[in-house]
Amino acid sequence: MKILIKNGHVIDPSQELDGIYEILIEGKKIKEIAPSLKKGKSASVKVIDAKGMYVLPGLVDMHTHLREPGFEHKETIKTGTHAAIKGGFTAVCAMPNTTPVNDNAGITEYIFQKAQKEGMCTVYPIGAITKGQKGEELSEIGMMKDAGCVAFSDDGRPVENPLIMRRALEYSKAFDVPIISHCEDLSLAEGGVMNEGLLSQTMGLKGIPKEAEEIIVYRDIALAGLTGGRLHIAHISTEGSVNIIREAKARGIKVTAETCPHYFSLTEEAIKDYDTNAKVNPPLRTVKDIEAIKEGIKDGTIDVIATDHAPHHKNEKLREFDLAPSGISGLETALSLSLKLVEEGVITLSELVKKMALNPAGILKINKGTLKPGSDADIVIIDLEKKFKVNSDLFISKGKNTPFEGWELKGMPVITICMGRVHEWQ
C-alpha cells in the first residue's frame, strides 16, 4: 500500500524543510520526499491532497500517563494511544507510576506487548529510577533498557535522597539513557496543593513555594555536573527554574528540560472556585512565570513541550480540592494550545515541531520526529485555521479532566498517519 501526500506545506526541521513537498509512503515507512515526485500514476497509490494544510512529523510526547497496568478506570493503553493520535502524537512515553510500578523488565515487557496488541501509536515505556519509586534502591536499569525502556523517572515523586540520585545519574551513563527528574522538595512542599501566595492564603489552601521546585532543579543540575549523567527536567513551572537551567546550559552541563502547555497557558487563578481540574503538580503559577517559560521556550532553554497527560476518573476529581488527585488530560489539547505560541510569535512552527517531535526523539534516542526517507511513516497533517471549542465529552481519553473546557482554540490535526495507517479526524 502506497500513500502520496501532495500539495501540503511540509515542515521538517530534521531536514530543514519548510515548503511544498510531496511525500510517498510505502508500507510503514517514508519512501521519498521531494518538491515533486515522479508521477507514475498507479491505482494502488492512495493520494492525500493536503492543500492549505501543514504536514509535520508525528509528534512525540515524552511525558504521558497511560495508567495501565493498575488504573484502567482512568485510562488504558488503548484509549490513551487513541487520544494521542487524535492529538497529533504518533509516539508516547508511558510514565512508570502504574500499579505495579514499571520497575522491572517483566512489567516493561507487559506494557510493550499490550501496546503492540492494542496501542494505536508507538509506546515507549519509561522505567522507574528506583524500585517501587521508593527512592531507596536503583531499579534494574540495564535489563529494563533491553526490554524497551527509553528513559528512567520516578515521576510523581522526586528521588529524595541526593546520594541515590547521584548513583542513578552515574549508573545510567553505562546505558546512555536520560534520567528524568520530577523536581519537588517534599519537605518544603509539605502537602501543598497550589502555588503559594496571596491566593493560596485567601482560598485557605496550602501553598507550594516555587523554591520547592527550584531547589531540586538546582540540586539535580549540580549532580549532573558532578556525574556527567544525562539529566532531563520534567514539567518546569517557574521563572527560577528557567533561569537555573539556562545558566547550567551555558556552563555546558548535560541537561534538557520540558514544560507543558498548562504552564504557559494558565495561572493559579484557574483554580478559583476550587476547580480541581486545574489542580496539577507542580501547581499553576503566575503571569511572571508564564512569561519566563515563554522566554525559555523561545531561547532554547526549554527543549521540549510535553503533555504530562494525567487522566483521572470524573469521580476522583469531583471532591475536596486538597484530596483530589493532580493532573490534566492533555493529549487532545496540547498541540492546539502550543500553536498559540506560534500565533503569538514566540516561536516559529518549525521550532514548535522541534519541541514537540524532533527534540524529544533526540533526547530519547528514538528514530522518530523526522520525515527522512527510511523513517517510520509517522505524520500529522494540521489545519492551522480550523477553530474548535474544547469539549471534554468529545475526548477519546477516558480522562475528561481539563481546565480548558469551553476554550476556543485554533489549529488542529485533520489527519494523523501512524506507521503508515491513516486516521482522519472530522
Added chain:
Amino acid sequence: MPVLNNKDLLGIKELSADEIKHILDTASGFKDVLKRDIKKVPTLRGRTVVNLFFEPSTRTRTSFELAAKRLSTDVINFSVPTSSVVKGETLIDTALTVQALGADFMIVRHSSSGVPHLLAKNLRASVINAGDGTNEHPTQALLDAFTMREKKGRIEGLEVVIVGDIAHSRVAKSNIYCLTKLGAKVRLVGPPTLIPDGIAKLGVDVYYDMDEGLRGADVVMMLRIQMERQGKGFFPSTEEYFGRWGLTSERFALAKKDAIVMHPGPMNRGIEISSDVADGERSVILEQVTNGLAVRMAVLYLLAGVKA
C-alpha cells in the same frame, strides 16, 4: 429590603458591606426575640436544617442547632462518626443523600477548604459555611462584628487587633474581610511563621511585636493556638509563645481604657490568654456566644427569602 442575593453563605469574601450590615441589622431583631420569655418564632416552620459536620465541633453546631430551632425548623445533626463517610462514601454522595431527606439548609463544616463551595454547586439546598479548612468561618466573623457594633456603637474607624495563628485561622480570614469591608482598621499580631507574607495586601497592618500592635486598640481578638503547631516548628514552645504573644492584663493595659477582648473559643488559658483577662470585666467572650445565636438566626432567615 430583600434578602441575601445568593442561595448560599460561603464566605464573607463574597458579601458586600451592605449585605453584611443587613445581616447585622436583622440579627438585632432576633436578639430581641431571644430576650423574650418565649424565645421562639414560627418564621421557618416546616423547613429542614441539616448540620453536616465532618469535623468535630460543639459550640458552632449547637449554636446553629438552637438558632434553627428558635426559627421553628426541624433540625437534624449529621456528624462523621455516625455517618457512612467512614464506610468510604464520597462527600457528594453523602450530601446528596442528606438533600434527598428533604434538607432546605445544609450547615457544613469540613477540614478541607472549598467543600461548601463544591456542595453549593452540586446541591439545591442552601449551603451555609460553618468553617472550611483554613478558608473562612463567616458566621463567626458576623457575630464578632455584631458584638463589636453592640459594644462600641460602630465598626468604622475602630482599631481592631487580631493576635495569633493568622495563617491557619479561618476565623481570622473572615474577620479580616468583614472588618475591612466595614471600615475598621485591622492589625495582625503574631510570630512571622504564623502571619503569611504578603497578607498586608488585604489592607491590614502587620506587627511581630505585640506591645506595639496593642497600643491604642479598641478591640483585641485573641485566636486559639493549636498545640500541634509547636511540633511543626512554627514556634519553639508554648512558654515562649505566651511570653511574646500571650495576652496578660499588663499587656492589655496598652490598649485603650475601654478596649474589649474577644476570643472565638475554645480558649487555651495560659497559652494565648491569661485567666484574669479572659474573665475580666472587659471580656465579651460569653456575649459573643449569645450573639452567635442571633446572627445565625438572621442568616437562616435571610437565606430562606422570607419577608419580614
